[in-house]
Amino acid sequence: MSAMNEAVAPASPSRLSLWRDRVDFQGIVLGVICTIVTLLLLIGARMTADTIALRVAEDRLANLNQVLPASLYDNSPISDALEVTDTRFSATPIQVYPARLHGEFTAAAFQVTTSGYGGPMTLMLALDAEGTVLGVRVLSHRETPGLADKIEIGRSRWIESFNGLSLGNTATPRWAVKKDGGQFDQFTGATITPRAVVKGVHEGLQFFERQRNNIRGAPSAQIAGE
Amino acid sequence: MSTYRQHVSNGLWESNIALVQLLGLCPVMAVTTTATNGLGMGIATMAVLILSNLLVSSLRHVIPAQVRVPVMIALIAGTVTLVDMAMNAWMHELYKVLGLFIALIVTNCAVLGRTEAFAMKHGPLASVLDGVGMGLGFTWALVVLGGVREMMGSGTLFTQASALLGEHFRWLELQLFDPDHGVLLAILPPGGFIVLGIMIALKRMIDERLAARNRQPAAPLAAIPS
Numbered sequence: 001m002s003a004m005n006e007a008v009a010p011a012s013p014s015r016l017s018l019w020r021d022r023v024d025f026q027g028i029v030l031g032v033i034c035t036i037v038t039l040l041l042l043i044g045a046r047m048t049a050d051t052i053a054l055r056v057a058e059d060r061l062a063n064l065n066q067v068l069p070a071s072l073y074d075n076s077p078i079s080d081a082l083e084v085t086d087t088r089f090s091a092t093p094i095q096v097y098p099a100r101l102h103g104e105f106t107a108a109a110f111q112v113t114t115s116g117y118g119g120p121m122t123l124m125l126a127l128d129a130e131g132t133v134l135g136v137r138v139l140s141h142r143e144t145p146g147l148a149d150k151i152e153i154g155r156s157r158w159i160e161s162f163n164g165l166s167l168g169n170t171a172t173p174r175w176a177v178k179k180d181g182g183q184f185d186q187f188t189g190a191t192i193t194p195r196a197v198v199k200g201v202h203e204g205l206q207f208f209e210r211q212r213n214n215i216r217g218a219p220s221a222q223i224a225g226e
Numbered sequence: 227m228s229t230y231r232q233h234v235s236n237g238l239w240e241s242n243i244a245l246v247q248l249l250g251l252c253p254v255m256a257v258t259t260t261a262t263n264g265l266g267m268g269i270a271t272m273a274v275l276i277l278s279n280l281l282v283s284s285l286r287h288v289i290p291a292q293v294r295v296p297v298m299i300a301l302i303a304g305t306v307t308l309v310d311m312a313m314n315a316w317m318h319e320l321y322k323v324l325g326l327f328i329a330l331i332v333t334n335c336a337v338l339g340r341t342e343a344f345a346m347k348h349g350p351l352a353s354v355l356d357g358v359g360m361g362l363g364f365t366w367a368l369v370v371l372g373g374v375r376e377m378m379g380s381g382t383l384f385t386q387a388s389a390l391l392g393e394h395f396r397w398l399e400l401q402l403f404d405p406d407h408g409v410l411l412a413i414l415p416p417g418g419f420i421v422l423g424i425m426i427a428l429k430r431m432i433d434e435r436l437a438a439r440n441r442q443p444a445a446p447l448a449a450i451p452s
Contacts, residue, residue, distance in 0.1 A: 051315035
């Protein structure tokens, strides 16, 4: 309780204790500490902003590399990213990463948001020029751990069951989990999660089908800066 | 120096945050689906407890009682946010594992509870030791809770420990039985409460045995003003 053995404040404890009861001193202390914390946060945010942006871009590239085979492109899909607006698919414009080999359009990757059991899920979907699935990965989800997290590639190969499928080789009724008469496995005790992933991939394919010409031959004016 | 040892052991056992004070149940229940998550949350919370205890204790003569709560919240939230940004920028791999926990620490009333109940009344060294003790006590409780839930629910122990601690700790990752035979309830929130309840009951039993053996009443539990 006593402050005898510590010289923390320059003023003597007795004078400090008198000040501490004054409203103006209390206001000033609160104001000064909040100002210092705010300044520190501003400096911290400024010092880290560039590095964090770099790390986020690296993460995005790593995500892209999981679904988009490196042999399919020699451009930089991230800096060539374009924004496609399709209100039937998403209210906000979709960032599409086009892959080109020797200037020829070979594939495209984009994020799909779908709602699962625990909230929104983000998928990364890559399709070749014909609209066939090259790969799907779940980037983020809030599904029940141990039950529905088999959608992660680290836990199960289930997500690979989409590879090679397209709207052409799989009819609309087949785009469902087995319980609903489709062709995809559900998990024991978790149907909503795989159902949501199937729906997301199917909608992504339909989006690509509608916007194929926009994505394929995007004029450079449409290319959004990073 | 027996009082300093008392400051540490107090948090480890007698006034354990998770088992006795029952503070911070929100992060406790949310992340302890695996032992690794519990460990990550525990370490991150310990770092914040030590830093915030040190800051508040150093400023305790200057902070007027009437404005102490907003001042402490500003200091804690500022510290957590700075740590969060620095880790995101410079320890990105670790941040991807721990990032979720760091944001949750702000919601942990144990941090505010310790600054209020201890750091405002003790010197910096005692406060740092209190942070160490409380942090270690919180960590072991979370690791045990997460480990039991993980073993019962998914049949594993310390999954993804190598992502948190580095490749040297891959041997910690155990697969005890097939996850399909796990008790799903253990991973869901009710299971967390049940396992925590059993842990509290066990702790009380041990305390009673010890008290009976010493033939003296058990030390009164530290009450935290709310």
